Amino acid sequence: MSKRSDAASAASAATPATLALTRAGIAFTARSYDHDPRAAxxxxxxxxxxxxxxxxxxxxxxxxxxxxxxxxxxxxxxxLDLKALAAAVGGKRAEMADPAVAERKTGYVVGGISPIGQKSALPTVLDESAILCETILVSGGRRGLDLELSPDDLIAATAGRYAPIARPR
Structure with missing residues (x-):
């Protein structure tokens, strides 16, 4: 992933997430697609x-x-294994956040919430399966935009940590 093409793609897809990665000097690739609002x-x-x-x-x-x-x-x-997520941050009781609260605290809409560039810095945990991938994709801050970057760079950008927090559906 070249930084020059990243800057060009970031300019065309500017979101708080792309701006935060660019400011931090973290290499990423913005990948857009035509989002179908009817997608489940x-x-x-x-x-x-x-x-x-x-x-x-x-x-x-x-x-x-x-x-x-x-x-x-x-x-x-x-x-998401809520008990595992709670354990990863030293907590006990866990439930999914209210979507309106999630939108207000992150500055993003549900379906486009990026872990990067949120309005409030929140404790962040990335499922440990990510370490098996050279790059992963996360939301870029709007529906129809994903950002491809290394898992370690995502951890650096979010001050996050790895933990086993996912389980099969």
Missing amino acids: AYGLEAAEKLGVEPERVFKTLLADIDGRLVVGIIPVAEK
Whole structure:
């Protein structure tokens, strides 16, 4: 991934996520696709339209853990293990965050929530399966835009950590 092409693609797809990565000097590739508003699963739609294995496309979910918001990033074909996410951040009680709260705290709309460039810095956990991939894709901050980058760069950009937080559907 060359930084020159990244800058050009970032300019055409400017979101808080692309701007944050560019400012941090982190290499990424912006990958756009025509989003179908009728799609039932945004992440699986992205994998299909971008021609990428679903194991490499990750979705960003927010959970309320003991009264604080936490970001969990898992493969799109998997389900978030709330107990594992809570354990990863030293919490006990976990439930999915209210979508309106998730939008307000991140500055993104559901289906386009990026783990990068959120309005509020939140504790972030990336499923450990990501380390098996050279690059992964996460939402770029709007529906129809994914960002491809290395898992370690995603951890650096979010001050996150790895943990086993996904389980099969």
